[in-house]
Amino acid sequence: MAANTKAKDRRVAFATIAGTTIEYYDFFIYAQAAGMVFSTLMFEPLGSEFGMMLSLATIGISFLFRPLGAFLAGHWGDRFGRRAVLVATLIGMGVCTTLIGLLPTYAQIGIAAPIALLVLRLIQGLCAGGEWGGAALMAVEHAAPHKRGLAGTYPQMGVSLGMLLATGVFALMTGVISPGDAFLEWGWRVPFILSFVLVLLGHFIRRSVDETPIYQDIAERKQQTKAPVAVLFKKHWALIVAAAVLFAGTNASGYIATGGFVTAYTTNPDGPIAFDRTTAMLCISSAAGVWFLTTLISGIVSDYFGRRNTYLFGYLWLIVFAFPMFALVNTAEPLKVAAGLSLFAVGLG
Structure with a gap:
């Protein structure tokens, strides 16, 4: 029984990390291309x-x-299951990226x-919003209570691996x-x-994972809510706003330091x-590697010292290393x- 549980945990971890890696590979190669080629190829008349x-x-x-993608994915995930939504977001992101x-x-x-570029990017935003939250749900809902911090790092580790893969491929091409x-x-x-090849791989991996125990329990008891988002906002609106504002700062910092801005x-x-x-891509890749390691460490630490303390x-x-980071870049x-x-990536992780 213990061996089966460990095998299931490894399968969930692999599926969560692999799917998020592929999804954010798609997201980050756009950011890299926006900093290197789109201004010339797509917006040439503007100078x-x-x-x-x-x-x-x-x-x-x-x-x-x-945020809209996250709400839609959360709504459908509560009604139809986490796995189905994650497969859909992965395919949607891959199709847009290939196009x-x-x-x-x-x-x-x-x-x-x-x-056309803008429309495809907006759909990418919808898919990415649904992907990260859904992957976190799948990882945490499969995990034992004393390992939820570590399990919650799986989708975020996929984000940094996606960055590594994206910058590595662009470094190879350049x-x-x-x-x-x-x-x-x-x-x-x-x-x-x-991306088309990667999405086929990710689809195969995600299909191998069972639906989460929590959703299975909800479905068996026929407790799916017709309007999960409305109920969520009615009961927990203050927590949602606080979490969104806090995470906005982290996300903004991450995309400044490891995304299109630094590339450009x-x-x-x-x-x-x-x-x-190539040099720029290698510099960003080193930061993505640190981001990956500190994300893993933060999950383990949070299981012992709490999520709030780790996040703070x-x-x-x-805050402390923002200005030194720019000074070193300059x-x-x-x-x-x-x-x-x-x-700077230590704090992101």
Whole structure:
């Protein structure tokens, strides 16, 4: 019996981490491409500065739709089960990512190109919102009470692994392809099209996991609520608002330090740093590795010292090391840039 339980725990952990890794690989390759190529390929008439601003804004716009995705996934997850929703969000994200990799550019179809890009990014936001919360639910609801902190880290470990995979693939593409026309013509598309293969793998892995015991119990007792979101807000609105505001700060910090902003800032040929793309990707990858390790450690620590104390420590770390991180990035020395981003990533984890 104990062996079966351990095998089930490993299967749930693997499925949660693998699915979230694939989902956030899709999410992060968009952020990397927004910092490197979309300003040129999709927003060319606006010029380099305004094109870059709008390109990076499309990263942020998706966050407006993530809460809606989370609500919809939570609503459907309470009615139809966690696994079905997670499979749907994974497929939705993968299809959108693959289509972005196949999109014509502004030079080819005009304004239809950035409009299509924006629509696909908004759907990505919906899917990502549903993915993370659903994966956390699946992991925690399968876990024993004394291991829920560790189990809750599984989806977040997948986020940092997705970042590692995304930056690694882009580093490979920028390293083997000349930085000129070839990368802009087709090289940037390869990481997006690769998503189709990853999603098929993730779908197979997710299908192998049983529905969570808590949902099975709810279904057996026929206690599914017709409007779970309405009931949730009626009874727990203050907790929802507090959690959302707190998590917004963490998310914003994460995407500044490891997402499109740092990519654009460090690879701008007219900027103060002007790294080549491969160097920038390697610096971000080092931070993603630290993010992964400290996420795992934080889950273990939270099972002993509490979620609130662990979270407050992480927030304090972000506040203390925000300015040193930017100071190290501005040295324009690769090792110091990597160190600054990695130092900040400890608090993110």
